[in-house]
Amino acid sequence: MKISVFRKEHFNAAHRLHNPAWPDDKNQQVFGKCNNPNYHGHNYDMIVQITGEIDPETGYVMDMKVLSDIIKQNIVARFDHKNLNLDTEEFKNLNPTAENIAMVIWKILRPKIDSKHDLKIKLYETERNFVEFPAN
Amino acid sequence: MKISVFRKEHFNAAHRLHNPAWPDDKNQQVFGKCNNPNYHGHNYDMIVQITGEIDPETGYVMDMKVLSDIIKQNIVARFDHKNLNLDTEEFKNLNPTAENIAMVIWKILRPKIDSKHDLKIKLYETERNFVEFPAN
Amino acid sequence: MKISVFRKEHFNAAHRLHNPAWPDDKNQQVFGKCNNPNYHGHNYDMIVQITGEIDPETGYVMDMKVLSDIIKQNIVARFDHKNLNLDTEEFKNLNPTAENIAMVIWKILRPKIDSKHDLKIKLYETERNFVEFPAN
Amino acid sequence: MKISVFRKEHFNAAHRLHNPAWPDDKNQQVFGKCNNPNYHGHNYDMIVQITGEIDPETGYVMDMKVLSDIIKQNIVARFDHKNLNLDTEEFKNLNPTAENIAMVIWKILRPKIDSKHDLKIKLYETERNFVEFPAN
Amino acid sequence: MKISVFRKEHFNAAHRLHNPAWPDDKNQQVFGKCNNPNYHGHNYDMIVQITGEIDPETGYVMDMKVLSDIIKQNIVARFDHKNLNLDTEEFKNLNPTAENIAMVIWKILRPKIDSKHDLKIKLYETERNFVEFPAN
Amino acid sequence: MKISVFRKEHFNAAHRLHNPAWPDDKNQQVFGKCNNPNYHGHNYDMIVQITGEIDPETGYVMDMKVLSDIIKQNIVARFDHKNLNLDTEEFKNLNPTAENIAMVIWKILRPKIDSKHDLKIKLYETERNFVEFPAN
Numbered sequence: 001m002k003i004s005v006f007r008k009e010h011f012n013a014a015h016r017l018h019n020p021a022w023p024d025d026k027n028q029q030v031f032g033k034c035n036n037p038n039y040h041g042h043n044y045d046m047i048v049q050i051t052g053e054i055d056p057e058t059g060y061v062m063d064m065k066v067l068s069d070i071i072k073q074n075i076v077a078r079f080d081h082k083n084l085n086l087d088t089e090e091f092k093n094l095n096p097t098a099e100n101i102a103m104v105i106w107k108i109l110r111p112k113i114d115s116k117h118d119l120k121i122k123l124y125e126t127e128r129n130f131v132e133f134p135a136n
Numbered sequence: 137m138k139i140s141v142f143r144k145e146h147f148n149a150a151h152r153l154h155n156p157a158w159p160d161d162k163n164q165q166v167f168g169k170c171n172n173p174n175y176h177g178h179n180y181d182m183i184v185q186i187t188g189e190i191d192p193e194t195g196y197v198m199d200m201k202v203l204s205d206i207i208k209q210n211i212v213a214r215f216d217h218k219n220l221n222l223d224t225e226e227f228k229n230l231n232p233t234a235e236n237i238a239m240v241i242w243k244i245l246r247p248k249i250d251s252k253h254d255l256k257i258k259l260y261e262t263e264r265n266f267v268e269f270p271a272n
Numbered sequence: 273m274k275i276s277v278f279r280k281e282h283f284n285a286a287h288r289l290h291n292p293a294w295p296d297d298k299n300q301q302v303f304g305k306c307n308n309p310n311y312h313g314h315n316y317d318m319i320v321q322i323t324g325e326i327d328p329e330t331g332y333v334m335d336m337k338v339l340s341d342i343i344k345q346n347i348v349a350r351f352d353h354k355n356l357n358l359d360t361e362e363f364k365n366l367n368p369t370a371e372n373i374a375m376v377i378w379k380i381l382r383p384k385i386d387s388k389h390d391l392k393i394k395l396y397e398t399e400r401n402f403v404e405f406p407a408n
Numbered sequence: 409m410k411i412s413v414f415r416k417e418h419f420n421a422a423h424r425l426h427n428p429a430w431p432d433d434k435n436q437q438v439f440g441k442c443n444n445p446n447y448h449g450h451n452y453d454m455i456v457q458i459t460g461e462i463d464p465e466t467g468y469v470m471d472m473k474v475l476s477d478i479i480k481q482n483i484v485a486r487f488d489h490k491n492l493n494l495d496t497e498e499f500k501n502l503n504p505t506a507e508n509i510a511m512v513i514w515k516i517l518r519p520k521i522d523s524k525h526d527l528k529i530k531l532y533e534t535e536r537n538f539v540e541f542p543a544n
Numbered sequence: 545m546k547i548s549v550f551r552k553e554h555f556n557a558a559h560r561l562h563n564p565a566w567p568d569d570k571n572q573q574v575f576g577k578c579n580n581p582n583y584h585g586h587n588y589d590m591i592v593q594i595t596g597e598i599d600p601e602t603g604y605v606m607d608m609k610v611l612s613d614i615i616k617q618n619i620v621a622r623f624d625h626k627n628l629n630l631d632t633e634e635f636k637n638l639n640p641t642a643e644n645i646a647m648v649i650w651k652i653l654r655p656k657i658d659s660k661h662d663l664k665i666k667l668y669e670t671e672r673n674f675v676e677f678p679a680n
Numbered sequence: 681m682k683i684s685v686f687r688k689e690h691f692n693a694a695h696r697l698h699n700p701a702w703p704d705d706k707n708q709q710v711f712g713k714c715n716n717p718n719y720h721g722h723n724y725d726m727i728v729q730i731t732g733e734i735d736p737e738t739g740y741v742m743d744m745k746v747l748s749d750i751i752k753q754n755i756v757a758r759f760d761h762k763n764l765n766l767d768t769e770e771f772k773n774l775n776p777t778a779e780n781i782a783m784v785i786w787k788i789l790r791p792k793i794d795s796k797h798d799l800k801i802k803l804y805e806t807e808r809n810f811v812e813f814p815a816n
Binding site: 146148149150151169170172174175176177178179216217218219222223262263 | 282284285286287305306308310311312313314315352353354355358359398399
């Protein structure tokens with residue numbers, strides 16, 4: 001039987017929800033206050049889940065210090081204290097909803113994690129709104 | 137691959153665990169202090185999980201504001217600041233354990249959520265006792 | 273300089289806010305859904321704060337295990353899984369608001385705690401509504 | 409003896425730390441990544457503390473529903489989903505540090521709260537950085 | 545459809561990560577500060593998840609009070625305020641990583657839980673490092 | 681009016697409560713399972729509170745990044761992943777109760793913080809047991 005290990009990290013960012021293919025009033029109607037042209041922001045908490053076998057020599061699935069460094073170098077350094085819409089390549093043409101941010105984080109981390117391990121991302125936009133990719 | 141989105145809401149209610157088919161001493165023995173005839177109560181936290189595809193136009197599985205309104209109109213308005221045993225139709229003849237409350241919430245919300253989406257309910261009776269329906 | 277030590281305990285109870293000197297419509301207007309005649313309930317978290325000198329022999333202000341037992345015997349045993357309005361002497365004639373519950377807990381515990389120590393009670397009715405008695 | 413009551417509310421906002429009297433390199437040196445010209449953001453949690461006597465008729469210091477409405481109308485409506493630097497009068501010419509935001513919230517709320525009551529604001533910029541005004 | 549019920553308990557313990565088959569420098573390199581020969585420690589939170597059918601007579605999957613007692617007698621009594629490496633049989637010859645602790649807890653509890661129920665363990669070593677066994 | 685700023689940091693350590701001037705049975709009687717000769721451990725959370733005036737140029741009482749570095753260099757580097765009784769000078773001859781640890785942290789940090797600022801330490805040994813030095 002396999003086991004999952006989890007590491008929690010966080011970043012703080014500004015964003016705005018907006019679909020450039022829509023007129024302003026439709027953006028306002030669909031995204032409401034999240035469409036504010038001057039942006040708003042969040043403390044994002046992310047939980048990275050790795051699933052695999054326990055290595056009998058270390059007792060680890062993988063070293064959490066290594067996983068933490070991978071997350072900090074690839075995700076936190078890229079998104080922390082940034083404006084997701086203006087400062088990042090990933091969301092220049094992709095609406096930075098929690099769903100899309102989680103999927104982008106998964107795509108960035110997937111090639112950095114041993115392919116024998118499964119990867120899942122849980123992203124908290126607030127304590128009350130969060131997402132998980134991929135779904136069980 | 138599908139993604140899950142989660143919305144957390146809460147309600148405060150009184151309840152009593154009791155099986156009317158049993159004599160008082162068996163109810164007392166099985167349910168202990170939860171059988172108190174004058175009721176006790178909890179702050180219930182519920183997490184509603186919707187699983188589906190991301191809509192490419194919005195970047196949403198579904199609008200969390202819409203989901204929040206569905207939960208408030210159908211669950212919070214029905215159970216908040218109520219006595220589950222006395223004030224609700226759902227628990228007139230059903231013991232309001234955390235298990236049954238979660239199942240009832242699922243049954244109320246299921247027809248309100250697009251049938252292409254999966255639905256799951258996590259209900260916290262306390263920080264230390266909670267349930268999830270359906271199980272993975 | 274003195275130091276404070278804190279112990280967190282909890283109880284779950286039903287209650288109803290009501291002033292018997294008022295007509296029903298005024299109770300409803302002032303207390304709203306908290307006036308529900310069939311009660312509602314909460315998970316109450318309480319933090320008991322003791323302030324004093326460190327005993328040089330133990331390194332303790334007081335033994336937290338002893339404090340925990342005092343709280344459990346005098347507060348939890350009295351209020352847990354009870355209807356505050358119906359099942360307790362303290363709230364037969366006193367409206368069980370968070371303010372009054374905190375003051376009652378303070379009055380019950382004060383004679384059980386060494387008089388050389390200061391005592392303060394923080395009571396959480398919910399994560400978002402809480403009180404502290406006495407104020408700083 | 410007086411008692412304190414607390415109400416927790418929250419807002420999400422973008423901001424940037426910047427002193428316009430300084431050259432860019434000094435702003436960068438002092439405020440680091442918080443000086444990002446395109447802003448970043450936070451989930452701000454605020455706890456509003458009111459200290460006073462318990463009203464013997466209600467058992468309240470003040471009605472938490474009324475306090476919640478005052479906070480929502482005066483603070484949340486003003487700052488939620490806003491860019492503090494660009495969208496608000498208060499921070500056009502005041503650096504939106506946690507310290508200054510807490511002080512501004514206090515100044516806005518002070519005239520809305522009965523003058524017989526003391527007022528204190530605790531503001532969480534993150535779980536790990538927070539402020540309280542005025543200090544004890 | 546089945547339902548899961550969860551019970552949270554905790555224990556505080558000292559431990560050291562070490563592979564006796566390796567030389568000291570390799571232990572130091574792999575386990576870093578977790579290899580400290582004089583041990584360090586954690587507040588471990590564990591969540592025990594039981595999955596099964598709701599008993600129509602009780603409305604329970606299983607009585608949480610019974611589950612809590614099973615956990616306290618078999619896990620908390622064994623590991624709380626212990627040095628996992630020195631004071632327990634289970635980790636005399638097994639490295640007490642979070643992964644191995646979760647698996648050991650699962651193996652101890654599995655025969656104590658009705659075989660018709662599924663069992664899963666989530667173990668928090670810190671708020672930011674945790675594991676789940678078996679994986680979904 | 682002054683304002684307080686708070687920074688939360690944490691360390692994980694092993695310890696044992698013991699008074700070498702007492703016989704073993706008295707140590708066992710007073711400190712119970714905390715007297716285990718092989719140690720146990722905790723995740724310690726500490727909140728460092730600095731009180732002073734807001735600097736009008738920065739909007740800061742003090743830079744939280746600087747405060748975080750002071751805490752990490754002076755407290756975390758000294759106590760994290762250590763056995764407080766065996767690995768530290770401070771607790772060679774001082775019982776490492778939460779009270780004494782908080783007081784030691786205060787004494788180490790006091791000369792590192794500008795003397796015009798007040799300093800207070802809140803230390804969580806567990807979620808349910810914590811201390812604050814000095815008391816208000």
